[in-house]
Amino acid sequence: MNNDLRKNIVQMVYDAKCGHIPSSFSIIDIVEILYRKVLKFSINDIHSIERDYFILSKGHGCLALYVVLEKFGFIGKNDLKSFCKLDGILGEHPDCLKIPGIEASTGSLGHGFPFAVGIALGLKIKKMSNKVIVLVGDGECNEGSIWESAHVCRNLNLGNICAIVDWNHSSEQLLPTDDLLNKWKSFGWNTHVMDGHSENDLSRVLSKIDYSHEHLPNVILAETIKGYGVPLLQGHGKWHHKVPSESEYEEIIKLLS
DSSP states (O other): OOHHHHHHHHHHHHHHTOOOHHHHHHHHHHHHHIIIIIOOOOGGGTTOTTOOEEEESSGGGHHHHHHHHHHTTSSOHHHHHTTTSTTOSOOSSOOTTTSTTOOSOOOSTTSHHHHHHHHHHHHHHTTOOOOEEEEEETTGGGSHHHHHHHHHHHHTTOTTEEEEEEEOOGGGGTOTTOOHHHHHHHTTOEEEEEETTOHHHHHHHHHTOOOOTTSOOEEEEEEOOTTTTOTTTOSSSGGGGOOOOHHHHHHHHHHHO
16 A cells, blocks of 8 residues: 555655655555544644644654645645755654644654643543544653553543554564553553554554543554565664665665556
């Protein structure tokens, strides 16, 4: 899925000589289907009080969000071309003061999730039905602020929030025995597991999430592969923040074509 969006990501990194390709490839299928099938928004009124909220807590995967925002009309192709340029609005982490459709400036891991919890609580107090979806990394789940926020969500029954964990197993490099699924269960969340690169599985799990205010919060552990779609990029090695050479760029584009 989404090879055209993956090619856009590679092009942006190759031109700007910076950016995280594998982390963006890991989540692109999730972010795209959220905007296509799940989130309620209006391009004509992006600040509508009726909109749903999406927050990318793992901000270094922002290239995936940028290309999806361009696909759905929040930003233009010229914005993608000016990634990390002095005259551009797109940086290596998303800036809500510059980029239409970005709800929170993120990048310092563990900050986006509590921000999303605050939005969900405010919406519940106001008895509004907006969804709040926040995407975090599995490595990010080692931050204490993630679990403090998870504890608050469960105790306040913030059923209007859904957390999606990019479970690409990068955290297992340091914590090989970490039981992430049962950890979320122990905090009292409804837990789900899905294939983060399968259209059918993504649709199946995302469609059954209940965002009612008084229900338990939901978390989805999305099984993903860092660098998915291009064997050259897959895994947890040197490609985390590597810029392709000319020959590598040509090889990657060819594999995605």
